[in-house]
Amino acid sequence: MTAPEAGEIKPEALSEQERAWITNSSRTDINGWVHLKIRGAPFQRGFQHGYLIAAEYAEALRVYKALTFQTLGMEYSFFTDEAAKYHRPIIERVAPDLLEEMRGIAAGLSKAGVPTTLDEILGWNAYEEMTGYWWPTVAQSFASTPVSAGTLAKSHCSAFIATGSSTVDGGIVLGHQSFTEFWNGQFMNLILDIEPDDGYRMVMQTSPGWIASMTDFWVTGAGLVVAETTIVGFAGYDTQKIPEYIRARKACQRAASIDEWISLLDAGNNGGYANMWLVGDIETKEIAKYEQGLKYQSIAKKKDGWYFGDNVPDDPRIRNLECTDTGYSDVRQQTGARRTRWPQLLSQYDSAINLANGQAMLGDTFDVYLMRINPSSRTICAHYDTDPMEYASDPNAVWNVPYFPGGSVDGKVTTSAMARDMSLSGIFGRADGAPFDAQAFLRIHPQWNWQQGYLKSRPSQPWTVFNG
Numbered sequence: 328m329t330a331p332e333a334g335e336i337k338p339e340a341l342s343e344q345e346r347a348w349i350t351n352s353s354r355t356d357i358n359g360w361v362h363l364k365i366r367g368a369p370f371q372r373g374f375q376h377g378y379l380i381a382a383e384y385a386e387a388l389r390v391y392k393a394l395t396f397q398t399l400g401m402e403y404s405f406f407t408d409e410a411a412k413y414h415r416p417i418i419e420r421v422a423p424d425l426l427e428e429m430r431g432i433a434a435g436l437s438k439a440g441v442p443t444t445l446d447e448i449l450g451w452n453a454y455e456e457m458t459g460y461w462w463p464t465v466a467q468s469f470a471s472t473p474v475s476a477g478t479l480a481k482s483h484c485s486a487f488i489a490t491g492s493s494t495v496d497g498g499i500v501l502g503h504q505s506f507t508e509f510w511n512g513q514f515m516n517l518i519l520d521i522e523p524d525d526g527y528r529m530v531m532q533t534s535p536g537w538i539a540s541m542t543d544f545w546v547t548g549a550g551l552v553v554a555e556t557t558i559v560g561f562a563g564y565d566t567q568k569i570p571e572y573i574r575a576r577k578a579c580q581r582a583a584s585i586d587e588w589i590s591l592l593d594a595g596n597n598g599g600y601a602n603m604w605l606v607g608d609i610e611t612k613e614i615a616k617y618e619q620g621l622k623y624q625s626i627a628k629k630k631d632g633w634y635f636g637d638n639v640p641d642d643p644r645i646r647n648l649e650c651t652d653t654g655y656s657d658v659r660q661q662t663g664a665r666r667t668r669w670p671q672l673l674s675q676y677d678s679a680i681n682l683a684n685g686q687a688m689l690g691d692t693f694d695v696y697l698m699r700i701n702p703s704s705r706t707i708c709a710h711y712d713t714d715p716m717e718y719a720s721d722p723n724a725v726w727n728v729p730y731f732p733g734g735s736v737d738g739k740v741t742t743s744a745m746a747r748d749m750s751l752s753g754i755f756g757r758a759d760g761a762p763f764d765a766q767a768f769l770r771i772h773p774q775w776n777w778q779q780g781y782l783k784s785r786p787s788q789p790w791t792v793f794n795g
Contacts, residue, residue, distance in 0.1 A: 335440075336381060336382055336440035338438065339437075339438050339440070341438065345374065348375055349375060349379070351375070352366065358789055358791045359755035359785065360517070360793075361383065361518070363517060363518070363519050364522075365379075365522070366522035366524075367523075367524055369424045369425070369427035369524075370428070370431035370434070371431065372523065373431020373435060373538075374432070374434050375431075376428075376519070376536070377431065377435025377448075378435035378436070380535040381436050381440060381441045382439075382441075384436060384443075387514040387536075390513075391511065394510050394511075394778070395458070406450060406453075406454060406462070407447055407450020407451065407457075408446075410449055410452075410453035410454075410456075411450055413566045414449060414573075415446065415449055417567075417569055417570065418570070422577060424525070425573060425576060426449075429445055429452065430448075432536055436536070451536050452537055452539070453570060453572065455541055455572075456564075456571060456572070456597075456599035459600070461564050461566065461599075463562065463564075483506045484503060484504065484505050484506050484542070484543075484555065484556040484557060484638065485636065485637055485665055485707055485708075485709070485735075486504070486554045486556050486635065487501070487636070487688065488502075488552075488554070488607050488614045488616075490607065490614045490630060490631065490632070491612060491629075491630055493673070494678075494742075495679060498612060498744065499612060499743045500681060501552045501740065501742075502554075502685040503542075503689075503738075504735050504736075504737055504758040506733070508732065508733045509736065509763065509765075509783075510732070510778055513736070513783045514534045515532065515533070515542050516755045517533050517535055518530065518531075518753065519531050521580075523580060526580035526581050527549045527579070528547070528548035528749060529545060529548070530547075531544060537572070539571075539572040539573075540579075541600070544751070546745075549582060549584075550608055550609045551584075551588060551607065551608055551609075552606070552607045553588070553604065553607075554604070554636070556605075556636030557601070558601045558603060558645065558649075559650065559652070561650050562650070562651065563598040564599060564621070565597045568595045568598075569597055571597065572599075574593075575600075577591050578591035584608060585606050585608050585615050585628070588606055589615070592604070593619065596619065596621065597621070598621030603636045603641075605634055605635075609743040609747060612743070613628055613629070614632075614633075615628045615634075616628075616634040620640070622644075623642060623644040623648065623649060625642040625644075635669040637666045638662050639653040652721060659705070659720040660705075660720060661704045662725075665705070668695050669707070673688070685740040686738060686758075688707065689707065689740070690707075690708050690738065690759035690760065692707070692708050693707075697718075702761070704719075704731075708734075710734050710735070711733045712730055712732050712768060712772075714730065715730065716729045730772045730774075730775075732772075732778065732782060734757070735758045735759070737753065737754060737755050737757075738790070739753045739754075740752050740753075748794065751792075752790050753791055753793060755791075756785040756786065760789075765783055765784040
């Protein structure tokens with residue numbers, strides 16, 4: 328399918344039933360975000376999703392198709408076709424309701440003027456796994472030269488969770504920001520509120536057409552708050568087991584406790600999108616850190632204190648036996664630098680962690696290598712695009728390329744009080760509020776001009792509260 332331009336989208340007339348579905352949903356655009364509320368049975372809520380977000384999906388697809396080929400050397404359709412081949416039989420068996428929701432998304436998009444099939448939506452949801460986890464296991468068979476070690480490099484997000492005496496009111500505070508290439512992070516501006524006919528309500532940050540968050544930031548009707556940071560340099564993928572986007576969605580929709588959430592996430596673990604998860608239960612005030620590799624997992628819990636995520640696993644088995652080049656103790660690397668900075672920040676704000684201070688921590692730009700304020704790849708709020716990388720110790724590590732157009736693209740914080748109302752606070756754009764001017768960036772750094780026409784500016788935006 329060739330994605331239509333926004334001006335070429337021509338919706339079809341809705342049936343009476345479809346009009347009733349759309350009337351039962353809503354969309355609000357505010358401060359760079361799209362706030363979408365959908366509800367009902369799987370196909371119905373999927374149709375609402377696809378119909379109301381069609382223009383954004385079409386534009387994202389246009390960009391993904393062009394830059395997937397540019398960055399990986401394979402067509403976008405190659406990955407979506409492979410995803411349908413491997414994942415569809417599994418999803419039909421373990422989560423037919425979610426397959427039906429994807430079918431509804433495809434139908435809603437098509438009715439809105441963006442012709443789409445179920446397999447295309449499945450492949451869209453599987454993109455992270457297929458390009459980042461499956462592809463490194465097979466890429467060499469398509470190449471005539473050794474595949475770069477950088478193919479295995481994955482590093483997204485920075486996060487914290489705190490409870491008990493560490494917070495102002497003794498409840499939980501969860502904060503998270505996404506790190507990614509700007510060309511795909513520019514589409515992660517959807518706050519999706521799903522009220523299913525079966526299971527718990529969920530509010531998540533995501534992208535158009537995704538059924539799971541995948542950024543990841545969730546608030547659930549069971550009183551759980553969830554975030555993660557991707558495990559860097561992870562290798563391992565089992566095509567016969569359940570995709571992560573299905574396991575994470577099922578866990579958030581079905582789990583009533585931290586233990587049940589972890590059990591659902593771990594059931595059929597295929598190694599896709601391996602993460603360090605931070606999970607809190609606002610009723611018990613317990614928080615957990617769950618590191619999930621393919622072969623090894625570890626969990627820690629507490630009711631007083633904090634955990635943080637910085638992309639490098641603490642479990643020595645995962646770090647040494649399932650990963651490459653984690654930068655665990657190297658403050659010249661973004662992982663080692665943030666692993667050093669997070670405890671400093673959390674100790675500084677200990678006993679005073681609340682919404683405002685959570686936002687401040689996500690916007691921190693203190694460089695622990697240079698020991699000064701210096702927005703760069705090494706700071707909690709990552710500015711790869713301004714970093715000349717003169718101190719990078721490993722040019723093959725994650726994005727260790729001068730002035731790489733990537734890093735922080737958002738910030739989200741919620742508290743126990745907010746989560747009870749299914750609410751969160753978010754900023755779209757860099758977590759410290761600094762704007763990104765795509766045209767100015769490409770003019771100064773023309774080595775990235777192959778992203779011209781695809782890379783978008785993100786102006787400075789305020790923090791915005793999304794109420795349930």
